[in-house]
Amino acid sequence: DAGVTQSPTHLIKTRGQQVTLRCSPKSGHDTVSWYQQALGQGPQFIFQYYEEEERQRGNFPDRFSGHQFPNYSSELNVNALLLGDSALYLCASSLGQGQNEQYFGPGTRLTVT
Amino acid sequence: GQSLEQPSEVTAVEGAIVQINCTYQTSGFYGLSWYQQHDGGAPTFLSYNALDGLEETGRFSSFLSRSDSYGYLLLQELQMKDSASYFCAVRDDGGYQKVTFGTGTKLQVIP
Numbered sequence: 001d002a003g004v005t006q007s008p009t010h011l012i013k014t015r016g017q018q019v020t021l022r023c024s025p026k027s028g029h030d031t032v033s034w035y036q037q038a039l040g041q042g043p044q045f046i047f048q049y050y051e052e053e054e055r056q057r058g059n060f061p062d063r064f065s066g067h068q069f070p071n072y073s074s075e076l077n078v079n080a081l082l083l084g085d086s087a088l089y090l091c092a093s094s095l096g097q098g099q100n101e102q103y104f105g106p107g108t109r110l111t112v113t
Numbered sequence: 114g115q116s117l118e119q120p121s122e123v124t125a126v127e128g129a130i131v132q133i134n135c136t137y138q139t140s141g142f143y144g145l146s147w148y149q150q151h152d153g154g155a156p157t158f159l160s161y162n163a164l165d166g167l168e169e170t171g172r173f174s175s176f177l178s179r180s181d182s183y184g185y186l187l188l189q190e191l192q193m194k195d196s197a198s199y200f201c202a203v204r205d206d207g208g209y210q211k212v213t214f215g216t217g218t219k220l221q222v223i224p
Contacts, residue, residue, distance in 0.1 A: 004155075033210070033212070040217075041216065041217070042200050042202075042214030042215055042216055042217050043156065043200075043214050044214070045211045045212055045213065048210040048211070050210075055210045056210035056211045058211060090155065090156070092156075097210050098143075098204070098210065100143075100144060100146050100158075100161040100204065101146075101158045101161065102158060102212070103158070104155035104156045104157070105155055106154070106155050107155060
């Protein structure tokens, strides 16, 4: 039973560039949430995708966008990268939108220079 | 909005019991969850409390008091592998999809 997978593992980008991160949910899960985790902080909710639509969004600017595909996998796109976007980006999956038990992937470590 | 407070660090001896507290402020409440995260790893779900009282899962227990907006995670028979960060989390009252995490408690287990 495959868990949540994310790619790439690490990424280094320059300010102003754009980045796309990918997530495959745990087998049988249909909902994907994205989180940003700065060093020493708790995960911060970016948004959630269910049925290929963004269902709720946290306090993140429009530079952060996403997509969910028919196979439930998801992408997170960040445009016009800032130094402050450097963080661990976590994807979490669940069956349904309101589930309290989420399964997290290993994350993508993004460094913006 | 939501806010959750936890102690930043806790140190405990191997084999002992440790309690990690969490106080929260929300205008609505859908229950309190706990996650464990080892350095460099992904958060792992530990427990969920929707109602007052104690929930036990092996060496870990979680408690909730809704009237006090307070909960705690209790770890018994501590092992070195329990050294990790522990986060409490609540579901957003404005839209239940959003989960807000606390600041995290870094637990160090010493021999």
